[in-house]
Amino acid sequence: MRREARRTGVFTRRALFVLGGQAGLLGLLGARLYQVQITEGARYATLARQNSVSVRMLAPPRGRILDRFGTLLAGNKQNWRALLIAEQTRDIDATLDRFSALVPLDPRERARIRRDVSRQRRFIPVLVRDFLTWDQMAQIEVNAPSLPGIVVDVGETRTYPLGPMLAHVVGYVAPPTPADVEEDPTLALPGMRIGRTGVERYRESALRGTAGAVQLEVNAYGRVIRELARQEGVPGEDVELSIDATLQQLAMERLSAERSASAVVLDCRSGEVMAMASTPSFDPSLFDTGVSAAQWRAWTTDPGAPLIDKATVGLYAPGSTFKMAVALAALRAGAITPQQTFFCPGYFELGKTRFYCWKRGGHGTIDLHGAIQQSCDVFFYNTALHAGIGRIAAMGHSLGLGTTLDIDLPAQATGLIPTRQWRRAHGHPWTLGFTVIAGIGQGFVEVTPLQLATYAGRLASGRAIQPRLARRIGGRALSPGAGSGTAAEDWPLLDVAEPLLDAVRRGMFAVVNTPQGTARASALPAALGVHMAGKTGSAQVMDVSRAQRKLGFHTSGLPWRFRPNALFVAYAPFDAPRYAIAVVVEHGNEGADAAAPIARDLMAAALTRDPANRTLPPGAVAAAGPGAAT
Amino acid sequence: MTERRLSDRGLGDRGLGDRGVGGRGVGGRRLLRAAPFDVLAKLRQLNWAYVLLLCALAGVGYAALYSVGGGSPHPYAATQATRFAIGLVLMLVVALTDIRFIARLAWPAYGVALALLAAVERFGHVGKGAQRWISIAGIDMQPSELMKVALVLALASWFHRASWERVGNPLFLLVPALAVAAPVGLILKEPNLGTAVITAAIGGAVFLAAGVRLWMFALALAPIPLVARIAYGHLHSYQKARILTFLHPERDPLGAGYNIIQSKIALGSGGMWGQGFLHGTQAHLDFLPEKQTDFIFTLIAEEFGFVGALAVIGLLALIIAGGMLIALRCRNQFGRLLALGLSVNFFMYVFVNLAMVMGAIPVGGVPLPLVSYGGSAVLTVMLGFGLLLSVDLHRDVEFPAADLT
Incomplete structure (x- = not known):
């Protein structure tokens, strides 16, 4: 019995020990649970939500x-798509067969669909076909019961009407x-x-x-x-852009007669861009769906460079259109006066180098007015030397040439008006010959058509306007100027005395409206009752030797790509300027023949439509009635 | 006579007990042939409070599986309830069976379980990366679960006839040591490291309670670190992965560490008061793996929070403590050891499962008894509780060692 009691005692002690161990371990588990659920609970709860x-x-x-x-210039078009949800059909092939009966699918498409289905989880829709027509949509909808798994939805694509x-x-x-x-x-x-x-x-x-x-x-x-x-x-x-689509359309139509050309029409008070055209062009909607290799090759090998916006990134020597800047540089410096005359024998000699006037016989004694009117080169060779290249560059920049403009576009070319510093920075000395040819906008001078239009607008308004495209964003008006208000007067005045500007403007008037003017054939129709002031330019793209000139060389006989570029800048009405314009026709030979007529037509249209003074397009009230766009 | 002894329990039971075994081994047979009155009397004497605890635990399991089913008794909760009902009947039948009869069946049961365990090695089918399951008459079962109960029975029976002095004799311990080693070896071969360790631990607990000298334990446990080091080299790669994953769960968040991380996230998501019944986001959105089986406690903790989870742990603790109390109250060595072994078995289930879902020990595929979904586990566990209740019912029966020979 004693032995039995001992055995029982040992059992009881050890059982209690086991019980204690169990209680201790369960207690540890409780503590662990507290740690995970409460102490670190917030962290794990966050993970749970994620x-x-x-x-x-x-x-x-x-x-x-x-x-x-x-x-509407750019909008969104509904893109009807057919999608397949694999888990909703028992037999994908049967569904696709019936779908093909409505909208034919070629084997390649079917292979792609099968591949997409196998890569996705079965409840994720897979594209079967997009850009469905309305008829196809209707057919699919009508046959929906026999097309298990096929759903249609509508996405959006960008459209450019x-x-x-x-x-x-x-x-x-x-x-x-x-x-x-x-x-x-x-x-x-x-x-x-x-x-x-x-x-x-x-x-x-x-x-x-x-x-x-x-x-x-x-x-x-x-x-x-x-x-x-x-x-x-x-x-x-x-x-909302300042562009007038109708004017733009006219510009494109007029330019497309040329192989490669660009034109810019500005409101010369506000700087708003009324039209900005560059031909040839391309269809922007092709980029949304993907451009084919053949299409891309066609675009990139076209000598007209359709993808390039020549109005903002095309660089051209301004030629004679640059002469007003040269004249103002000399006038403001006092190097010449508005009454200044020079003698033009048909050429200008600097040391042993001879620079020719476009008129072989020369202009004789000619003043500033006549030199602009008849575009005498020799007058401006002299003027350029009097002014000096530094002053020419400064004046060009302040008139918007060879400088970065405040245009609200992602890309623009800055162009160049050379200076001694620029030349030296490139490791070459400056010679006076460069100054001479800069006098007629040749040599290193390079500007964009947009700069030329801005230049014309600044000459016209006497203010440092900047070209702007966006008028309103989300219905909120954007301030047109660098100043605080919204009036045209917010643009700062140019640092050129008004009488000097007037001297140049009168020359530009004579270019278009006098019998000796280089653009006399491009005067505005008399019916408009207003006059246009302008300046032609014809910028060589290759050197012409003295020997060639003696042989009676004429640029129109050259292959297209060697012909001079034709340019024209203008503004109107002369006495109350509203629109400024620049036209560049690549390899168009004479500015007066190729560019000025286009500028005249655009200007006439601009003045007739007068978009800058309207809130509704002409005839819109009658045509669209109440509720038309404002 | 037996009836009177049972009804008079608590007063002078020593004497009554002596008289009760006067039949010298025929008492068991008598009980088997006992009249319906005996059965009714026994039913009245049954530890109903304990049965109620078990039903409460099954209720918790039903609620959890109802939630797993997305607020529906199907497909888990209803099936599980049916299994529990069957298990309850099995438990009551076993509980009413005379303890001496059970004691006599101990070694045969051990033999059958060992045979099944050996068979599983040859014919068992693969489940969760190891051969553990065997189909008998259409019922999938894990012989290793049955083996644990049979082992406790066999050890209790062996030590029942051992005096304090005999237990001190190392030679006497040779047979029980082999009885533990054989199933542990077979389970290791399955391979199922977790169950093997649990089985060995249960055996150790019975050895300890039987009075095996402490120095022997020290001797047996001393070489374990060395053995573990060698054993690690022989572990299967998935077992190594489990251990590594446990040590660094963030090592492979979408692979082996996924279960532990997701379980912890779900626990944290429960917080103090829980997301609410049927509103556990992690479990219902299928982030929580094996939520109807191994990780069901996580679901409970997410939906009912720390408070609810602690209540369930409390319920489990009551059941474990109740089993230990039955062992302490029992007057015969066989019953004492059997009750202790079964309680330790249940405790090991609970501890390993809870520690696993809390990321405290490597994941081991151990279900939470009566709560996790699974048929075989319910029956084995209820068989164990039947034996436990039988011990309680027959706690005053004294039968000499000779009864077992």
Whole structure:
């Protein structure tokens, strides 16, 4: 019995020990649970929410681009798409067979669909075909019961109703690159596009809008269980341009007769761009869906360079259109007076080098007025030497030439007016010969058509206007000037005395409106009752030797690509300037023949339509009635 | 006579007990042939409070599986309830069976379990990366679970006839040591490291309670670090992965570490008061793996929070303590050891499962008894509780060692 008691005692002690151990271990588990659930609970709870809440963004519709009268320049078109949800059909092939009967699918497409289906989870829609026509859509909808798994939805694509007409100004959009997506994850959304050129690019932030978001509860496989919250996106803002689509169309029509040309029409009070054309052009909507290799090759090998906006990045020697800048540089410095005369024997000699006037016999004794009117080169060789290249460059810059403009576009060429410093920086000495030929806008001088139009506008207004494209964004007016207000008077005055400007302007008047003027054939129609002031230019693109001149050389006999560029700058009305214009016809020979008539027609149209003074296009009230765009 | 002894329990039971075994081994047979009155009397004497605890635990399991089913008794909760009902009947039948009869069946049961365990090695089918399951008459079962109960029975029976002095004799320990080593070896070969360690631990607990000298334990446990080092080299790669994953769960968050991380996330998501019944996001959105089986406690903790989880741990602790109390109250060595072994078995289930879901020990595929979904586990566990209740019911029966020979 004692032995039995001992055994029982040992059992009881050890059982209690085991019980204690169990209690201790369970206690540890409780403590561990407290640590995981409470102490570190917040951290794990956050992880839990990240686990189960998936934020999906909603693509915002891209803002439209409109002209000054509300004409649609860039908008969004609904893109009807057919999608396949694999888990909703038992037999994918049978569904695709029946779909093919309505909308034929070629074997390559079917192979792609099958591949996409096998790569995705079965509840994720796979694109079958996009850009369906309305008829195809209707057929699919009607036959929906026999097409299990096929759903249709509508996406958006960018559309440019005017196509090539404004391709360079408006620009185009394309699918974003991975680098773009890194910058803004919104761009990862299907259907999102990013502006690549023109206004589409410059106003990208306004046009893009803000993505909306839905918070979805998803399970471990990514399937959506329910929608938790929804925040609607903010659509991109509409951008209203100062462009007058009708005037633009006219410019394109007139320019397209030439192989390669550009024209810019500005409101010379506000700087607003009324038209900015460059031919040849391209269809911007092709970039949205992808450009074929053949198309791309055609564009890049075309000598007219259709993808290049010649108005803003085309660089041309201004030729004789530069003479007003040369004259003003000398006038302001007091190097010449408005009454100054020089003798033109048909050439100008600097040391042993002879510089010719375009008129072989020479102009004889000629004053500033006559030199502008008849574009005497020798007068400006002399004037340039009197002024000096430094003053010419400074005056050119202040008139908007060879300098960066404040245009609201992503790309522009700066151009150049050479100086001694510039030449020295390139390791060469400056010689006076460079100054002489700069006097007629040749040599190193390079400007863009937009700069030429700005130049004409500044000469006309006497103010340092800057060209601007956007008038309103999201309905809010943009201030036109660098100043605070919205009036044209906000542009600062040029640092040139008004009488000096007038002397030059009178010369420009004579170019168009007198019998000796180089552009006498391009005067405005008398019916308009106003006059245009302008200046022709014809800039050589190759050197012409003395021997060639003796042989009666004429540029019109040259192959196209060696002919001089034809230029014309102008403004009107002469006594109350409103519009400034620049036309450049590549290899058009004489500015008076090739460029001035185009400028005259555009100016006449601008004055007739007078877009700068209207809020509605002519006839809009009658045609569109109440509620028309403002 | 037996009836009176049972009804008079608590007063002078020593004497009554002596008289009770007067039949010298025929008492068991008598009980088997006992009249319905005996059965009714026994039913009245049954530890109903303990049965109620078990039903409460099964209720917790039902609620959890109802939640796993997405607020529906299908496909888990209803099936599990049916299994529990069957298990309950099995438990009551076993509970009413005379302890001496059970004691006599101990070694045969051990033999059958060992045979099944050997068979699983040859014919068992693969489940969760190891051969562990065998189909008998259409019922999938894990012989290793049955083996643990049979081992406790066999050890209790062996030490029942051992006096304090005999237990001190190392030679006497040779048979029980082999009885532990054989199944542990077979389970290791399956390979199922977790169950093997648990089985060895249960054996150790019975040895300890039986009075095996402490110095022997020291001797047996001393070489373990060395053995573990050698054994690690022989582990299967998935077992090594489990250990490494446990040590650094963030090492492979979508692979081996996924279960532990997701379980911890779900626990944290529960917080103090929980997400609410049927509202556990992690479990319902399928982030939580194996939520109806191994990780069901995580689901409970997510939906009912720390408070609810602690309540479930409390319930489990009551069941374990109740089993230990039955062992302490029992008057015969066989019952004492059997109750202790079974309680330790249940405790090991609970501890390993909870520690696993809390990321405190390597994941081991051990279910939470009566709560996790699974048929074989319910029956084995209920068989164990039946034996436990039988010990309680027959705690005053004294039967000499001779009864077992």
